[in-house]
Amino acid sequence: MTTEDWPVSLLPVIKRQVEEPLEESRLRATINSLTKISDGVSSSVRDMYEQNPYRRWMNATIRRYDMSVSEVLTSDPILIELGDYVAPDMPEILVAGCGTGQHAIQPATRYKAAQVTALDLSLTSLAYAKRQSAKLDINNITFAQADILNLDEIDRQFDVVECVGVLHHLEDPLAGWKTLTRRLKPGGLMKIGLYSEAARQDVLAGRKIIFEQGFEPTADGIRACRHYIISAASQGDPTLAQLCRRSDFHSLSACRDLIFHIQEHRFTLPQIKEHLKVLNLEFLDFEMNFAGQLGNFREELRGLSAENRLDKWHAYELENPDTFRGMYQFWCRKPAQ
Ligand SMILES: C[S@@+](CC[C@H](N)C(=O)[O-])C[C@H]1O[C@@H](n2cnc3c(N)ncnc32)[C@H](O)[C@@H]1O
Incomplete structure (x- = not known):
């Protein structure tokens, strides 16, 4: 019996349960390893995501933008003030902890001429990501296995570094954040996503x-x-x-x-403010849905210093603990010198 003999109603199940996993096991062998994975917690976290990749997404609406990094970030709906930032023509982007690829696809499609390097501990996640992005005809992402903690092993810096939903799963999130900061070019932009204690x-x-x-x-x-x-x-x-x-x-x-995560840290905005100070990164703004009251609050803060805005957001969050229910997702910048 060949697949042509199966009832038509079963074909999507066969595709999902048999063909796609087979394709992913073939793809595993094509994914390079860039660093060693030596840390004990990293190894346990990798094992967890080998068994349960986050997340097995099915469909994505892909919209390709023809805009530079600064055009995207300063336009509606993001509206971040970037000051004297000059966007590169062909931005090199690192997505650290890309999971099953949904995250990496966003920068790959929203910035003009972007070249994305997307890393993760889990080969199962990376193979899923590689298959899905090929299916969507996205060809500007290189997937590789690596541990953020060992990224000093790669001799390369990026224009943009994105790490969302990942650092809070390291034993020492600040150690990972420091490594990522070293991989960011002077003047480069970084997007970070961290769990909120309140939310x-x-x-x-x-x-x-x-x-x-x-x-x-x-x-x-x-x-x-x-x-x-x-x-x-x-x-x-x-x-x-x-x-x-x-x-x-x-x-x-x-x-x-x-x-059930084996390693989870949660943060407050004062803690993030301290970390930014240690890392010598300038807080720019949050990227989130600023509909309604949130948008009004953000507008009230325009013109205030970064430190002041973080303090005000902290006070706002204490009153409205669900504000960052998804995560804190924010942009920051490394000094040019
Ligand atoms: C919750 S998923 C988030 C995936 C993706 N960033 C997103 O937003 O959908 C966390 C991912 O981070 C990866 N990860 C955790 N610690 C890591 C580390 N030290 N180095 C590289 N990847 C790591 C995990 O393997 C997992 O795929």
Whole structure:
């Protein structure tokens, strides 16, 4: 029996469950390794994402822009003030911790003539990313395996470095952030995404349940844990009800990333401000959906110093703890000299 003999309704299942995984196992062998992975936590985190890549996305709406880095970042909806920044003609972009590729595709398609290097610990994630980006006909991303902590092993600097949803999974996030800063050209731009302590109290409640009840990070363990949390939420626990509203809660791999992670740090804005000072990076602004009240608040802060704006955002977040529910995602800049 060949695949042509299968009922048509089964073909998408065969494609997803058989053909695509086969293609990914072929692609694994084509992905170079740029650094060693020597750190203990990095190795455990890699093992986790080898089993459960984040996340197995299916469709993406690709819109190719014909704009430079500064045109994209200063235009609606991002509207970041870049001062005297001069955008490179062919920006070299590092996406550190690219996961399954959705993140890398964004800079590859939104900046004109971009060349993206996308790194991750997990070969399973990278193979998924490579297959998906080829399917979308995106040819300006080079995927490679590397540990952020060992990026000094590569002799290269980038115009833009993006690292979203990754540094908080390192044992020492600041050590990783320092390595990334060394890979950024003087005057270059960096986009960072970090978990907010205030916005993740529901996740923290979920993690506490896992610890107390001893749920295992296996498919059965994750399902049992979800069942437990959903029933506690339906009995009126508002924090757990909030956790159930997160989309990541409802798929196995994403749920493992959400509440079963072996290494998670959370940050406050004062801590981020301190880190930026240590790294000698200038805070520019957040990239997020500034609809409504948030946009008005941001406008009120225009013209204030970066430090002042971070203090005001911190006060705002204390009043509105869900503000950075997705993550803090912000741009910063390395001094030109
Ligand atoms: C939650 S996923 C985020 C993926 C992607 N940035 C996104 O926003 O969709 C975290 C990814 O970071 C990777 N990662 C974690 N620690 C890393 C390290 N030390 N070096 C490189 N990648 C790392 C993991 O393998 C995983 O794929």
